[in-house]
Amino acid sequence: MFYLGGSILEYIIKKIIESEYRAREIVREAEEQRKQMERYAENFISDLENNILAAVEEKINKYKVEKEKEAVAEIQKIMDTTNQKISLIEKRFEANRELWVRELFDKIIGGD
Numbered sequence: 608m609f610y611l612g613g614s615i616l617e618y619i620i621k622k623i624i625e626s627e628y629r630a631r632e633i634v635r636e637a638e639e640q641r642k643q644m645e646r647y648a649e650n651f652i653s654d655l656e657n658n659i660l661a662a663v664e665e666k667i668n669k670y671k672v673e674k675e676k677e678a679v680a681e682i683q684k685i686m687d688t689t690n691q692k693i694s695l696i697e698k699r700f701e702a703n704r705e706l707w708v709r710e711l712f713d714k715i716i717g718g719d
């Protein structure tokens with residue numbers, strides 16, 4: 608028996624070979640898609656990690672700036688309080704300088 612220029616056996620063998628070729632092509636395409644999805648997943652994970660790290664770094668920097676502002680404000684508060692105390696001491700010294708000098712002089716001269 609013949610089928611358009613060949614035997615049915617030849618036709619079946621030809622179809623089997625074509626099927627095998629197509630099956631290999633499908634496997635190759637599937638492998639390429641798997642590799643492509645793997646690259647996509649790796650890139651996605653890398654981007655996600657970078658975004659998370661950037662967000663954490665931004666929060667750290669924001670926190671750092673806030674704490675630096677708080678520290679500067681606290682230092683300024685301490686400096687203001689210290690300057691007020693120094694000013695009070697200077698005023699007291701100026702107000703009592705002559706009295707203290709006289710008392711000291713009298714103690715030295717008077718022997719008390």
